[in-house]
Structure formats: structure tokens, C-alpha cells
Amino acid sequence: MTLLYYDPRFLEHDTGQHPEQAERLRQVVRHLENTGLLTECERPTWQPASRERLERVHEAGHIDRVAAVATQGGGRLDADTVVSPASFDVARLAAGAACDAVDRILAGGAKTALCLVRPPGHHALAERAMGFCLFNNIAVAACVARDEHQLDRILIVDWDVHHGNGTQDTFYADGRVGFFSIHRWPFYPGTGAADETGVGDGAGATRNLPIAFGTPRQTYREMFRRELEDFAARIRPRLVLISAGFDAHREDPIGSLGLEVEDFAELTKIVLAVAATYADGRVASVLEGGYNPPVLAECVQTHLRGLLEAGV
């Protein structure tokens, strides 16, 4: 069984003329309805992330700032990160979806989940919003697995075209949460070099695969498979989380690493195989980037199909 998290309230995070806009999710959901995939999933109801859960990742001052800007009618938290009046509540609902997916999967009800949320999360840092992200959805969810379910081996796989700097920062000194990222480099946000591998208890529990623009798709996929299998053998995760961005697609207006829709089917299979080996097949996937709405819709469809086939 696959859990599918989506709520029309995600459309109320109003960014105006912006690549991270409501139209992305509108087209994804319409496409999943048209292809019949939506009805194959279980659709849970869930609560927004509590203050306590957010504070495992974020400083109180950051949470208060997002709330205050929303209450005052909205504004910008950095050059490209917008807050609208509904954004604080929507962002808590997004993080809450990822948390609920972890809770339900670890309770044994379902093996796989896909959270179709916005705003995205993987650039958000402890103390500030960044790069379209307000709260770090996947990091908050990983902390639920670690602190509430006492899981000491969790793996986050981030294939968004941008490096997940916020997620890396959160767990850089934590050996219980492994972070694996493949991303275009050099590129925004500038972090994610191969020699960033963790510190202290987290030494060796971060792995970065920087990929140059122009790298052939086949090379990308082979590197992803080889490095992820090697890293997973070290982490031996009991739960796998995916920061699923689809902006490495060839037609993405702000990312692009030349990937095609079928490459995301392959990446999905590789992660599911790792999860089957170590984690009893338990995978929760959380949407990050992807800024060409029709292309994003196709990428999500192929990703969800993979999760559904594995989650039976």
C-alpha cells in the first residue's frame, strides 16, 4: 500500500510570479487523477507539524519570523523565498505530511509514501529560510523517526538538482541519519563538494556526488547506483527518505542535468532496491523541486508508479 499526501491548501502558499508556484501541484494532481494513479493510493488525513517537532530542526526565532511575516500580510525572507498570509500554516502542513508518513510507515500500515507538498524544504536551515524553502520537511520527518521511534539508522537520498544544504547541515554531526545527495555542481547553493563527508559522530555519514553539466545520463545513473549501494551498505538504514526533486530533467527551466522522465523511474527503482535490502522496503518520498509543471507531472507519475509497485 502507498500513502499519498496532498491537500488543496498547499495551493494557498501564494508566491506570485515565481517558479515555485501553485500551478506545479495543480498539474501534478490533475495528471495523477487522469491516469487513475490517485485512486490506487490511500489518502490519509494528518495534522500540521507541531512546534515541538519543528524545533528539533529549526530555531524558535526562525519559526516566529515565518509566522510574523505571514501574519503581517506576507513578504520575502530572502531574495527568492516568499511568504504569503497562508504560508506559515501551509508550511506546517507540508512538514506534518512528511512526519505522518514516517509515523504510519513505522507503525507498519504501509511500506511506501509520497508527499506532494509545497513549499519545498531541503534548503531551509536551522536559523533561516532559503531557496524557496521555509521549513525543512524531510529533516523534521527524519527527526521524528530518530527521536520518537528511536530509529538509529535512517538514510535520506536527495536527487533534486540542487544540493540539499539544509538537510546536510542538520545531520552533519549525526551518525544516525545518513545523507546522500547527487546534484549539479558547481551550482546553487554552492555547497555539496565531494569532500563534505560529515564531522564527529557524523563522520562518513554524508556523501555528496557533484555532477558536472553535460555528464551523460547513463554515467549519472551508474554513479548514482554504485555510490548509493556502497553508502547504504555502510549506513544499513531501517528507513529510507527521498528528497524527490525533478529539476534535473532536461526541460527544467532552472535546473537541468539532461535527465529524461524514464531516468526518474530508474532512480526510484535503485532506491527501492536499497530499501528492500536493509529497511524492509520502507520508503517515504517528499517532493522538493521541479519547475516545468507538465514535465513535473510526468516525472511524479513515473515515481509514484514505482512506489506503488513496490508498496503492495
Ligand SMILES: [Zn+2]
Ligand atoms: Zn532544486
